[in-house]
Amino acid sequence: MYTYTMNLKEYTYNIFIGENYFNEILDRILQTHPYNKIMVITDQTVSELYLNAFSIHPDTFIETFVVSDGEKSKSIETASQIYEKLAEGNFTRKDLILALGGGVVGDLAGFVASTYLRGIDYIQVPTSLLAQVDSSVGGKVAINIPQGKNLVGSFYQPKAVYIDVAFLKTLPIREIKSGLGEIIKYAMLVDEGLVEKLTNLSLETLYSHLQEIVLKCVEIKGRYVVEDEKESFLRMHLNLGHTIGHAVESYENYEVSHGECVLIGMYYMAKLSENQTVMITLDRLLNAFEINNIYNYNWSDLIPYMKRDKKNSGYDINLVMFKNVGETEIVKIPFEVFEASIRRY
Amino acid sequence: MYTYTMNLKEYTYNIFIGENYFNEILDRILQTHPYNKIMVITDQTVSELYLNAFSIHPDTFIETFVVSDGEKSKSIETASQIYEKLAEGNFTRKDLILALGGGVVGDLAGFVASTYLRGIDYIQVPTSLLAQVDSSVGGKVAINIPQGKNLVGSFYQPKAVYIDVAFLKTLPIREIKSGLGEIIKYAMLVDEGLVEKLTNLSLETLYSHLQEIVLKCVEIKGRYVVEDEKESFLRMHLNLGHTIGHAVESYENYEVSHGECVLIGMYYMAKLSENQTVMITLDRLLNAFEINNIYNYNWSDLIPYMKRDKKNSGYDINLVMFKNVGETEIVKIPFEVFEASIRRY
Numbered sequence: 033m034y035t036y037t038m039n040l041k042e043y044t045y046n047i048f049i050g051e052n053y054f055n056e057i058l059d060r061i062l063q064t065h066p067y068n069k070i071m072v073i074t075d076q077t078v079s080e081l082y083l084n085a086f087s088i089h090p091d092t093f094i095e096t097f098v099v100s101d102g103e104k105s106k107s108i109e110t111a112s113q114i115y116e117k118l119a120e121g122n123f124t125r126k127d128l129i130l131a132l133g134g135g136v137v138g139d140l141a142g143f144v145a146s147t148y149l150r151g152i153d154y155i156q157v158p159t160s161l162l163a164q165v166d167s168s169v170g171g172k173v174a175i176n177i178p179q180g181k182n183l184v185g186s187f188y189q190p191k192a193v194y195i196d197v198a199f200l201k202t203l204p205i206r207e208i209k210s211g212l213g214e215i216i217k218y219a220m221l222v223d224e225g226l227v228e229k230l231t232n233l234s235l236e237t238l239y240s241h242l243q244e245i246v247l248k249c250v251e252i253k254g255r256y257v258v259e260d261e262k263e264s265f266l267r268m269h270l271n272l273g274h275t276i277g278h279a280v281e282s283y284e285n286y287e288v289s290h291g292e293c294v295l296i297g298m299y300y301m302a303k304l305s306e307n308q309t310v311m312i313t314l315d316r317l318l319n320a321f322e323i324n325n326i327y328n329y330n331w332s333d334l335i336p337y338m339k340r341d342k343k344n345s346g347y348d349i350n351l352v353m354f355k356n357v358g359e360t361e362i363v364k365i366p367f368e369v370f371e372a373s374i375r376r377y
Numbered sequence: 378m379y380t381y382t383m384n385l386k387e388y389t390y391n392i393f394i395g396e397n398y399f400n401e402i403l404d405r406i407l408q409t410h411p412y413n414k415i416m417v418i419t420d421q422t423v424s425e426l427y428l429n430a431f432s433i434h435p436d437t438f439i440e441t442f443v444v445s446d447g448e449k450s451k452s453i454e455t456a457s458q459i460y461e462k463l464a465e466g467n468f469t470r471k472d473l474i475l476a477l478g479g480g481v482v483g484d485l486a487g488f489v490a491s492t493y494l495r496g497i498d499y500i501q502v503p504t505s506l507l508a509q510v511d512s513s514v515g516g517k518v519a520i521n522i523p524q525g526k527n528l529v530g531s532f533y534q535p536k537a538v539y540i541d542v543a544f545l546k547t548l549p550i551r552e553i554k555s556g557l558g559e560i561i562k563y564a565m566l567v568d569e570g571l572v573e574k575l576t577n578l579s580l581e582t583l584y585s586h587l588q589e590i591v592l593k594c595v596e597i598k599g600r601y602v603v604e605d606e607k608e609s610f611l612r613m614h615l616n617l618g619h620t621i622g623h624a625v626e627s628y629e630n631y632e633v634s635h636g637e638c639v640l641i642g643m644y645y646m647a648k649l650s651e652n653q654t655v656m657i658t659l660d661r662l663l664n665a666f667e668i669n670n671i672y673n674y675n676w677s678d679l680i681p682y683m684k685r686d687k688k689n690s691g692y693d694i695n696l697v698m699f700k701n702v703g704e705t706e707i708v709k710i711p712f713e714v715f716e717a718s719i720r721r722y
Contacts (some may be wrong), residue, residue: 042387108457112522115453119524122684147492150530151520151607174495177457180466185530187496262496339467 034247038169038189038254040261045192047169047254049247052198054143054157055085061130061155062092065191069127071118072096073141075105078133078159081202086157088134095121099137103286106140106175108184114144128191133271134160134166134207134332135290139182142173146188153191159199161211161242162291165218165249168193170257170267180282180337187262195250197242206289208235209323214290215245217298218318220310221272223358231316238321241261268362272352273298276374279337280329292323299326306355331375339367380590383514383534383599385606390537391633392514392599394592397543399502400430406500407436410536412473416463417441418486419477420450423504431477431502437590440466448631451485451520453529456560459489459523473498479552480512480635484527484625487518491533500535504544506556506587507636510563510594513538515602524684525627531578532607540595542587551634553580554668558636560590561662562643563597565655566617568703576661583666613707618643621719624682625674637668644671648722650699658702676720684712 033050048060061067071079072086072094079098087094099105118129131141131154138156143156158168174185200208219226226248233241253270260266277297280288288296295318302310318324338349349367352360378395393405406412417431417439424443432439442459444450463474476486476499481503490499519530526650545553564571571593578586598615605611622642625633633641640663647655663671683694694712697705 108453108460112453115522115529116524119522119528147529147531149528150517150532160511172495177460177464179461183464183494184460184492186492 034243036247036250036254038266039258040189043189045189047193047195047250049164049195049197049243049250051196051243053081054194054196054198057157057194057196058086058089060194061128061192062089065128067092067128067153069093069095069121069123070130071114071121071123071127072130073099073114073137073144074132075099075101075134075137077101078137080201082132082159082199082316084212086130099140101136103136103176103181106136106178108175108179110140111144111147111175114140115148118144118148123148123152125149125152128155130155130157131190132159133163134158138163138168139173139185140175141183142171142188142190143175146173148187151188152189156190156193158193158195160203160207161200162207162214162289164195164197164200164246165211166214166253168195169250169253171261172263176286181278181286195246197239197246198239200239200242205235208238209321210289210291212321212323213289213293213295215249216293216314216321217270217272218249219317220298220302220354220357221269221360222252224248224252227313227317229355233318233320235321238271261327263363269352269360270348270356271350272360273301275338275349275351276300276334279334282337283329284331289303295323296326296329300374300377301352301354304373307354307356309357310354331371335371379588379591381595381599384603385534386451388534390534392538392540392595394509394540394542394588394595395543396588399427399541399543401643402502402539402541402588403434405433405539406475406537407434408573410473410498412437412471412498414438414440414466414468414472415475416459416466416468416472417475417477418459418482418489419442420444420446420479420482422446423478427477427504427544431475446481448481448521448526449582451481451526453520453522455485456489456492456520459485460493461487463493468493468497470494470497473500475500475502476513476535477502477504478508479503483508483513484518485520486521487516487533487535488530491518491531496533499533499541501535501538502665503538505548505552506545506591507552507559507634508543508546509540509542509591510556511559511598513540514595514598516606517608521631526623526631530714540591542584542591543666545584550580553583554666555634556638557666557668558634558638558640558718560594561659561666562615562617562639563594564662565643565647565659565699566614566705567597569593569597572658572662572702576665578665580666585646613695614697614705616695617705618646618697620683620694620715621645621679623680627682628674628678634648640668641671645719646697646699649718652701653701654702655699676716680716 129145156168171189174182272285277293474490501513516534519527618639622638625638
């Protein structure tokens with residue numbers, strides 16, 4: 033069991049990482065914060081597997097809200113339904129929202145928590161690898177609108193995050209690969225031993241190293257968040273691969289996993305770097321985990337989606353460029369210059 | 378022209394109070410912050426009277442979004458429409474939302490600004506007396522859901538507030554009286570010369586004293602906000618009259634003005650105080666501005682609405698009680714005790 037403490041300027045909370053302790057999480061939460069009521073937000077698949085461990089407690093009234101699986105639930109409509117259920121259940125600022133699920137559930141539940149009554153407590157229990165290493169860490173919460181992903185949201189930190197790698201045993205391989213997308217991003221972004229560790233693993237041997245890998249990713253992301261909670265500059269490095277990745281996601285109507293889209297974006301950024309070490313290292317990491325088929329897209333399809341990305345401030349675009357493995361820089365260039373460059377690949 | 382500086386812990390901004398300078402506001406904003414794009418959010422009535430002064434500028438692209446008059450526009454549906462217009466117009470974190478209107482427009486536009494792209498800048502130009510002395514000050518923004526008023530929102534400070542009392546010349550008397558509701562609340566809450574000043578005025582003589590009165594109210598509210606931005610305790614005093622007031626508002630389907638509802642709530646709190654000075658002072662203030670007909674309500678109708686108020690944490694209720702004119706205290710009592718007390722009046 034590991035604990036990472038997120039030491040923000042005005043606020044501190046813990047991220048716990050362990051294996052097979054999910055049955056104790058509700059007890060642990062209530063020992064630290066004796067909430068009167070908890071609204072557990074989860075999705076169909078997770079609810080069938082794990083909701084039992086989170087739906088009954090002798091000291092606390094627990095309601096549950098089960099959303100449909102998938103990105104479509106990160107909508108204003110679903111958020112509205114949860115607001116109404118919270119209000120009808122007389123949830124107050126003393127109560128808790130618990131997000132039990134992957135990135136969709138975490139982002140949606142966190143956004144609802146950030147805005148219901150101008151903010152009530154929430155705790156993340158991420159059940160997907162992607163959520164454990166990325167979306168549950170750092171307080172970025174959001175929902176989608178028809179014009180794009182995460183266009184409506186908040187910076188809003190949880191009271192705690194409880195990560196149990198045992199959840200990952202029931203994940204389909206596609207979801208593991210999606211999480212690996214962000215893990216490989218951290219490796220390419222700062223390295224710090226992650227490249228070597230990962231290239232020596234495979235999909236078969238991964239599980240027994242997950243606690244340390246998740247901890248390492250949480251530590252890396254945590255550092256960026258502590259330095260730049262509201263993403264004014266430094267935190268932008270975490271968007272490595274995301275400019276193109278988000279465009280692919282929108283273009284594919286969210287049917288390609290987020291992690292894979294990040295890999296696709298990073299793959300083109302690696303090409304753009306024209307640095308052989310970057311290309312070779314990324315290829316080795318992709319091979320280790322049998323991630324093939326980095327699809328080819330038609331730039332004319334993706335460009336309009338990129339233009340709408342919220343990170344593309346004003347007429348310029350902030351681009352996370354590879355200098356080398358473990359070394360990136362943020363380059364602010366006119367979107368048209370970037371467009372001309374990538375069209376060559 | 379007065380300037381009040383809101384000195385928050387992490388952030389400072391100015392509230393400007395003047396007369397008949399609204400034609401210069403756009404210039405002043407752009408001199409301080411050279412925004413690329415501005416989305417002006419306003420309502421039907423205000424747009425007909427004043428939008429001209431805010432819709433064209435040689436240096437900046439300005440779009441406008443006109444909502445229907447009235448509380449119904451403070452909805453998730455209207456917020457969604459604005460999000461979509463912002464996204465379609467490629468508004469980024471470098472752009473501005475300008476709220477030109479009363480409390481409905483300010484709350485709605487501020488909430489959209491707090492959540493679009495996880496927060497973009499907004500500036501308030503309040504055009505109603507209520508918004509000038511209350512809702513535009515302090516960063517509480519929100520929308521309504523069917524279950525109640527302001528149940529979804531944020532604490533989100535504007536970049537600046539530009540108050541022009543000239544807007545008030547075109548306000549119907551009902552709206553002036555609504556603003557007076559909150560002004561009288563400040564007088565009853567802290568006094569500081571406001572009681573005497575106000576009792577010597579009338580609806581006819583009010584206008585020529587408005588700049589100083591608005592400044593005084595902004596200063597009073599500002600002090601509470603600076604001490605307790607997120608309303609953990611001290612700021613609750615500003616809710617004087619609001620527990621019952623909000624219930625009346627919901628019960629009346631928002632057809633009775635907010636300020637009048639606050640007066641109704643304060644009136645019952647004055648009765649409950651059983652303090653003659655409080656009762657007499659409030660009566661004199663109401664008489665000075667010809668505010669009669671403090672309606673009688675059936676408690677059985679109002680109680681369910683009070684129970685749902687977001688300030689009523691857990692099973693207890695935080696009540697702002699009069700000790701005397703200019704002196705209040707927050708009393709935490711079980712809702713049932715409060716219910717039994719007010720049922721006697």
